[in-house]
Amino acid sequence: MTTTADRSGDRGQDRGAGRASDRPALRRLVAGDLDDFAAAAWGREARLSRAADLAKHAHAERAAAPAAFGDLFDLDAVDELLSRRGLRTPFLRVAKQGTVVDSRHFTGEGGVGAEVSDQVRDDRVAALFADGHTVVLQGVHRTWAPVADLATELAAELGHPVQTNAYITPASSQGFSAHYDVHDVFVLQVAGTKRWHVHAPVHPDPLRSQPWNDHAAAVAARAAEEPLIDEVLEPGDALYLPRGYLHSATAQGEVSVHLTIGVHVLTRWAVVDALLDALTADPELRGSLPLGIDAADPAALAPHVEAVAARLAETLAAPDPQRTERAARGLRRRVWNGNRPEAVAPLAQAAAATAADPSTVVRLRRGLHHRLRPAGPDDPVVLELPDRTLTLPAGTREACERLLDGRPAAGGDLPGLAPDDGAVVVRRLLKEGVLIPA
Secondary structure (H helix, E strand, O other): OOEEOOOOOOOOOOOOOOOOOOOHHHHHHOOOOHHHHHHHHOOOOOEEEOHHHHHHHHHHOOOOOOOOOOOOOOHHHHHHHHHHOOOEOOOEEEEEOOEEOOHHHOEEOOOOOOOOOOEEOHHHHHHHHHOOOEEEEOOHHHOOHHHHHHHHHHHHHHOOOEEEEEEEEOOOOEOOOOEOOOOEEEEEEEEOOEEEEEEOOOOOOOOOOOOHHHHHHHHHHHHOOOOOEEEEEOOOOEEEEOOOOEEEEEEOOOOEEEEEEEEOOOOHHHHHHHHHHHHHHOOOOOOOOOOOOOOOOHHHHHHHHHHHHHHHHHHHHOOOOOHHHHHHHHHHHHHHOOOOOOOOOHHHHHHHHHHOOOOOEEEEOOOOOOEEOOOOOOOOEEEEOOOOEEEEOOOOHHHHHHHOOOOOEEHHHOOOOOHHHHHHHHHHHHHOOOEEEO
16 A cells, blocks of 8 residues: 555644654654654555655644755755765766666766766766756765764664755756665655655565666566656655656656655565574584585585475574574664764764863763673673774763763762873763764
């Protein structure tokens, strides 16, 4: 089933209406009840949220951010990125009617002092765009600050890593033919208008190893059928598409710009992967197959397949209190390394770490994944981060818990520590990029 968010405003109010949403990034992208979206639409059905409904819900919850998306991105941002930011491939892709242009046609050397051969040539991009090509700015969550901030917040709220691309399409042009993505997407119409055709999946819930061209014939046949959604998106409108939903879009009578936020969802298959990775400790499952075996012969493989299957069933059926912990570590790597946390200004951060005293107020860096490893009161405090592990003195756990709870705190007010000792912990975590000045 495919639905469009209620335009009347009489239904679908978030149960938190009248207060600031605890999911402000998602609130910008979805009209209606966010709990209903999570339960009924997430991963299951496409939903269209009109700008007026998004604005109404933002106003009802006294949300600070505007409902439209001009504060995130606009035509001027496109021109600046293409002309003055020294972008290189793969931060830019160009396509027309589904055919991707070789990057040699729009990149070149950067000139004296920047002798790299794949910097974007703004004049060549301009010529291709004038010829009806769609320009795709990839990884905008790494190159444009407002989009980066939204991506950081949204990834934290969803619990899944996100990326963002910008699609700039000339008037009355189509960049890509009907296809599906292997990740969920939120489409945010920024400028101009674009007509979207959305069809039901031909291969529901595709994994990343199952791209649409594996089902090209079925995709083409489904795209010829009556669409589930045939709507024109205007600035401020948002469209949610779970992975697998077929879609194509055509700009109308003016240049169209939209942001596509790709959500790289964790799946149950990822849990399977994590469980299998955790079984590498089993020497029987690490054993070699016989010398001279013909891996192409099902009869030769059959006894080994059955033996491995039996061993897997036996191992997974046995009680193992550490199984979830090991699987969680495997899944954690995917999520923790999926998005960078809030940016820090290196020089200002270093100065703050040097100058911090008991009166210095700090807060946790937004989007930084972390975990305090369980331990006894007399054990050192171990803080796990995406790329390393920090060890702090025993007795600082309560202070660390306070610093990591998201609220601003002063080093001199931390529980369990004298003011000067609290300042030492703050300086350490500022230096490590865990905290930032509030």
